[in-house]
Amino acid sequence: MQPADIEGFFADPATLDLDRYLILDYTLECVGDPRLAMAHLCSEQSTAQWKRVDVDEDLRPRFAAKVIGMEVLEEREALSYPVTQAAEGRIFACRVRIAHPHENFGPRIPNLLSAVCGEGPFFTPGIPLIKLMDIQFPQVFLSAFQGPRFGVQGLRDLLNAHDRPIFLGVIKPNIGLPPEAFSAIASEAWMGGLDIAKDDEMLADPDWSPLEARCRHLGEARRQAEQATGTPKMYMANITDEVDRLTELHDIAVERGANALLVNAMPVGLSAVRMLRKHTQVPLFGHFPFIAAFSRLPHYGIHSRVITRLQRLAGYDSVIMPGFGPRMMTSDEEVMANVRACLEDMGPIKPCLPVPGGSDSAATLQRVYEKVGSVDFGFVPGRGVFGHAMGPRGGAASIRQAWDALARGVPVAEQARQYPELARALEQFQ
C-alpha cells in the first residue's frame, strides 16, 4: 500500500451517513506504523483490491471500511502473547473505531461474521494480535431482524413472575438418567419453588433419553406441578442438534409439553437460531459453549459482549452466560457488559433476560443480585438445587427462602435460622 492509498481508508465521521455503517471497536497490537496497519485492517475486511488493472476507478468511497477514530495506547516491548511468524519492528497497542458499510453484505449474520471477525481482521499484515471489542448497528440494519419473540416482559408474563429474578435450575445428574427418573427430580424442584427446570446444555436427544420421551414425562410433570402449586412452571428442553432437525425437534418438544427451549448458540450457529426464531412458539434460551475459546484472553479474539448482542439479534429471549466470581474466570466488568448488552436499548429489538451463572446456590444469590443491580436476571443453580443435601425440593426452597430475605432486606444468614433448607444450603455451598 502506497502512502496516498492509506488516506482512502480514513474518514471524518461527520462526513459519513452513519445509517450506512456498522461501528466496530477493535483493540490491537501492531508492528510498524499504526496508520498503515489500520489502513490494511480496513482494506482486508472490505475492498482488498479497490480497482481493476488498467481501469480508472476507486471502489473505496462507497465500499471501503474506514477508520473514524484511533488511539495509540502505548508502545510495548513485546506482544502480549507471542505469535508465530509475527512481523518484527516497533510494537504499538492501539484502539481503533471503524465504520464498515453494511451494504457490502446486508443484514445477514454469517456474512457479518465473515467480514468483522473473518480473514480480514485476523490476517491483516502488521497486526498479529487483535480483539473485536464491540459492535453497534444502525436502526435500518436492526429493523431487518425479529429479535426476541417474548423478551424479558414476555417471559415474566408467561411465568406470572414480576418484580423478582427468574429461578432456573439445571436438572442433575445432567447426563445418564432415563426420562422417568429425570422427570421425578425436576418435579421435586418445581414443587420446591423453581420457575424453570432445564436440561443441561450437553443433554440433547440421545438413545438413553430420547427428546420425545423426556418431553412427554417432563411435560406431564410440569403440568402436575402447576396444578399442585397454582403457579406457571416451565420445562426447558435442550433441542441443540443438527440444524436441519431444529424445527422438527421444536415441534416434538412443544407438542409434548416443553414450554421453553434451549439451543447452544455457537455450536448450532447464530444463523440457525435466527431460523428457529421464525418458527418458535415458546421462549428460546441460549447457552455459551465455544464462546470462551475466543473471548477469555483480554488482548486477542472476540469480546463475549459481541456474541451476546448477536444472540439477542438472532432472537433469543434469554442468554445464559458465565457469571460472577472466580469460578467462571470472567471479570465482573465483562459479566456486566453482557448483562447490559441484554437489557439496554436496541431500538426495535426487545430486551432479553441475562442469566449469569456458574456453580450458584442460595449462598450466591445475594452477590448476583447486588452485582446486577436489579431484578432483571435469571438465576441458574445446578448442584445448588439438585445436589442439595435435602434433595431438589429442599434445594429449590433454599433459593426462594434466600430471595424472600433479600426482597425484605433481611440478612440471608438471619433468614436461615428459621428455614432448615436455607441453613443447609449455606452450610453445604458457602
Place this chain on the structure above:
Amino acid sequence: MQPADIEGFFADPATLDLDRYLILDYTLECVGDPRLAMAHLCSEQSTAQWKRVDVDEDLRPRFAAKVIGMEVLEEREALSYPVTQAAEGRIFACRVRIAHPHENFGPRIPNLLSAVCGEGPFFTPGIPLIKLMDIQFPQVFLSAFQGPRFGVQGLRDLLNAHDRPIFLGVIKPNIGLPPEAFSAIASEAWMGGLDIAKDDEMLADPDWSPLEARCRHLGEARRQAEQATGTPKMYMANITDEVDRLTELHDIAVERGANALLVNAMPVGLSAVRMLRKHTQVPLFGHFPFIAAFSRLPHYGIHSRVITRLQRLAGYDSVIMPGFGPRMMTSDEEVMANVRACLEDMGPIKPCLPVPGGSDSAATLQRVYEKVGSVDFGFVPGRGVFGHAMGPRGGAASIRQAWDALARGVPVAEQARQYPELARALEQFQ
C-alpha cells in the same frame, strides 16, 4: 471432589471398548494437583454430578469421560497468558488424552462441539488455560456421516485435471463490482489457464451484485471459456448466507451455471454445511473466517486441525486454509497438520482437497508445492492473478507457466526468461 471420586475419571485404555469413545487430546496449564484438575476436566465435560442425592448409583462407568493418558510437561512460574481470577498455586503445563463416550450425544456436530469445546473444558476448576489439540473418531461414529460427495478424485475428474495442483483464483476487486464487469475479469482468468474462478469469501448476495445475476453472467462466461479452451472450468459462487437460504441459493446458483460453491464454515456453522451436503449437486469449498480467533495462540483455544477434520466430516470437498509463509502468521507445522487432516485415511470419509492460501502468486507456487510434498493441493492467488500488471489473463498464465517449469524440473526463474507473464509476476510479487 473427594480423593476417592477422582479414580472414577481415570481408566486403563486396554479395559475400554474404544468403539464407544472419541479420543481427545488437550494441552493445558493447571493450578494445583494435575490429577485433580484432570478429573474435573472429565467431570465437567460429561457427568458433572454422577448420582442423585440419596440414591446409591454411579453414572460414571458408562457416561464419564475418562483420562487414558497424561503427562506433566513442566512446572511453570506463571501462566503463558494471564487469566482473570485464575486460581492461585503451583502451575503445571500438561498434556492429557481423554476417552469421551459418544453415546452421550450421538453423531451430531453441535452436540460434539458442546461437549469437547464447550463449558466443560473451558470452565474446569483449576484449568485457566486449555487447548483442544486433536480429536479422533471411531469408525462407527464416522460411518454416520456422508463426508465429501466428490473429494479429491471427484474434483480432478470434473476438471479433468490430474497429476497437478488445482489452480484457483479469487476474483478481485472482491467487493463492489457489478456482475457484468466481474464476469469479464473472471473470463480473462479462465482463458489464461485458471481451473476455478471463485468469489471472495466476503462477496455473497448483496443488492449491487445479486447472486442470481452474478451466477447468470459467470455461468455463461464459464461455458464460453470451456468452449474456447476445450477444458472444463469452474465458477465457484459464494452462497454463504442465513442457513435457511442455503439450499435455495444452491439451486439458484447451480441452475444458472455455478458448478462449485463456497460456504464459510464457522459463520454458517458446521451443521449447516452438513445439511447442505445432503442437497448439493456440486463440490463444496470451505473457507476459514472466524477460525483464527480461537486457534492462533499455541496455549489456548482450539487447534485449527480439529476444525479441518470437522469440515471434512461435514462434507466439504475442499478446505481453504491459511497457508505457508509469514503472511498468514501460521507455522508450517500447523499448515501441514491441516493438509494431512484433509488427505489422510479417515475410514469411510473421502479425502478433501487442501487449499493453503494467502497472498499467493507465481512467485510462491514452488514453496507451496515443496512444503505440501505432493500435487494434491489447490493453489489460490487473488491479486497474484487479478492484480497482475498484465491483467487476469496474464496473471493466470503466469501461474501455469510457473507450474510447467516445476513439473519439468526447470527453475521458475529460468522459465521466466521465455514467458513475459511469468517474468512480470516474479518482478511484481517476489
